Amino acid sequence: MDYLSSNKILIVDLNTGETSEDALDDDLVSQKIGGVGITSSLYETYKDRDPVILGTGLLTGTLFPASALSVISAKSPRTGYLTHSPFTLKAGMELKYTGFDYVVILGRSENPVFLWLHDGVADILDAAELWGKDVWNTTDLLRKSMGDDLIQTLVIGPAGEEGSDLAQVCVNYWANGDCWGFGKVLGEKNLKAVALRGMGLLEISDAEDFVDQCFEIFEAIKGSALEGKRGVEDILIALGESDAREWLAPVVHRHSACYNTPYPTNTFIYLNEDPTTLTEPAEPEPGFMITDIGALLALKKSGLSAADAGHVLRACARRGVDPAAVAEIIGKTGQKDPKAIEQSLEGLQGTVAVPQGAKFSSWVPQNPIFGDFGLSGESSLRDWWVRRQAVAYLFGIHPIFANMSPELSEEVILEMVNKGTGLDLSQETLDQVIEDICS
Amino acid sequence: MRIDVDALKCIGCMACEMACGYHRDDAFALLASCIVVYRAREKKDYFGVVVKEEESLTIARPEGVEIKRIGVAEEAGDSGQKKEADASAKPMLLREPCDLCSDMKYGPMCVKICPVNAISLQDEGE
Numbered sequence A: 001m002d003y004l005s006s007n008k009i010l011i012v013d014l015n016t017g018e019t020s021e022d023a024l025d026d027d028l029v030s031q032k033i034g035g036v037g038i039t040s041s042l043y044e045t046y047k048d049r050d051p052v053i054l055g056t057g058l059l060t061g062t063l064f065p066a067s068a069l070s071v072i073s074a075k076s077p078r079t080g081y082l083t084h085s086p087f088t089l090k091a092g093m094e095l096k097y098t099g100f101d102y103v104v105i106l107g108r109s110e111n112p113v114f115l116w117l118h119d120g121v122a123d124i125l126d127a128a129e130l131w132g133k134d135v136w137n138t139t140d141l142l143r144k145s146m147g148d149d150l151i152q153t154l155v156i157g158p159a160g161e162e163g164s165d166l167a168q169v170c171v172n173y174w175a176n177g178d179c180w181g182f183g184k185v186l187g188e189k190n191l192k193a194v195a196l197r198g199m200g201l202l203e204i205s206d207a208e209d210f211v212d213q214c215f216e217i218f219e220a221i222k223g224s225a226l227e228g229k230r231g232v233e234d235i236l237i238a239l240g241e242s243d244a245r246e247w248l249a250p251v252v253h254r255h256s257a258c259y260n261t262p263y264p265t266n267t268f269i270y271l272n273e274d275p276t277t278l279t280e281p282a283e284p285e286p287g288f289m290i291t292d293i294g295a296l297l298a299l300k301k302s303g304l305s306a307a308d309a310g311h312v313l314r315a316c317a318r319r320g321v322d323p324a325a326v327a328e329i330i331g332k333t334g335q336k337d338p339k340a341i342e343q344s345l346e347g348l349q350g351t352v353a354v355p356q357g358a359k360f361s362s363w364v365p366q367n368p369i370f371g372d373f374g375l376s377g378e379s380s381l382r383d384w385w386v387r388r389q390a391v392a393y394l395f396g397i398h399p400i401f402a403n404m405s406p407e408l409s410e411e412v413i414l415e416m417v418n419k420g421t422g423l424d425l426s427q428e429t430l431d432q433v434i435e436d437i438c439s
Numbered sequence B: 001m002r003i004d005v006d007a008l009k010c011i012g013c014m015a016c017e018m019a020c021g022y023h024r025d026d027a028f029a030l031l032a033s034c035i036v037v038y039r040a041r042e043k044k045d046y047f048g049v050v051v052k053e054e055e056s057l058t059i060a061r062p063e064g065v066e067i068k069r070i071g072v073a074e075e076a077g078d079s080g081q082k083k084e085a086d087a088s089a090k091p092m093l094l095r096e097p098c099d100l101c102s103d104m105k106y107g108p109m110c111v112k113i114c115p116v117n118a119i120s121l122q123d124e125g126e
């Protein structure tokens, strides 16, 4: 692949400590498109070796609006079959610029290691000093040891090391889309983290047309239903929590967006610093960035204050445990004391219901947000959500933003991918790939 | 004219940085952008935007904009641009200065793409 691609699939063998590379074949892209289309295909190829596959979409890291997503695909300990987790913030984009479109991680290392992907180079490095550390300390140590604060990390905490089904792969310091227990999968591989940093460059087939149209789509989005809305509070309001703004107001600091995403889906709250502070706070860890809307909503419904919910979410992220699962389990106990909840995280067990056959992360709300997608009826809503997520995971589009923006239609996405790559992907191919990955 | 950024409006999306990178390289890349989101203090949620100009650096922080003449910024030790140098792999001072996208039909691309209108064109001296 010459365009919108680094043209490389990295194969990492943790048993031998060796890496190798394959080219990303145009034919594979023409048949499977990218993102979860290709990670699913690679999973089939390597499934005897317990693969974890990282993958980018063709639009990931471009100027196409909301091109923030990469994916992790693996067999989930919660479902026993192949599932996919999105990761966004700046990490999805960073993977694309490391010089690898896909990373296939096979086998198990004898000792704890981390994978360092940078500028087309892949190193498997000793993680003895990282093992046992929580998510925040691990990211701090990785950034410090390599002298670069912009390294993005996919990282597990104690929950993953201890083999909890609730363990999550976090991004830097924060929760992200892993509701599948992939933290446990990495822990079993003795893989503490994947560190990402890249200075790559993506060529574009029809650059001028591609960029022209990006601007047009941005303009359409600016004038759309999400204009003037901000952060998790407006998402919660759209989901029916009319008092969300008042509830969060005492702790909200700022809202921020994932890479090139025109809506800030993340809200930072200050827990031990005045949230109105504009200057750089002296406190090194003043709060927490809320990235998991479902977990926040569940804690709100359990009767916690926004500050108490923030403390619980921060504790989950440090430990590397899925906050939505914690919120669901805790909700059943009626516990409201954040200290007691934090203490219960150690060794927390429990099961969380997964919709039958689900492949895509429930981290993304199940409804349209702001945008009018012209839907009606219960079954059509579920089908719409699955298809919308499939498209986001195939092309590299932020999966929450995909549910906000009808402007990013399948037709528009296909047209842009064809402009950017010079390929001729059709709606029939897209339909077939979606059918394959959902079956 | 020069680029002005309201860092309080900014949501840190990096669209401006990638648009500027495209202007420099005719491809998607971040290494040559002269507008950069500084985001190295992630745990503190302290972020803003730096613009490299011919003779100065505009550092748009949440608490306000500071314009540093480049010679002064270099001599300023740990303040000014040195403080923001961790924002990117290639130091800002080594990058081409903002030319307001003079050869692009779109006009200043960062202004056009910012989803929250945090970037504007200002008369010099404003």
Ligand code: SF4
Residues within 6 Å of the ligand: B003, B016, B019, B020, B023, B034, B035, B051, B097, B098, B099, B100, B101, B107, B108, B109, B110, B111
């Ligand atoms: S006006 Fe153009 S050159 Fe100047 S910072 Fe914006 S994108 Fe870069």
Ligand code: SF4
Residues within 6 Å of the ligand: B005, B009, B010, B011, B012, B013, B014, B015, B016, B017, B037, B049, B113, B114, B115, B116, B117, B118, B119
């Ligand atoms: S495009 Fe606008 S909101 Fe995004 S980082 Fe640049 S200034 Fe901030």
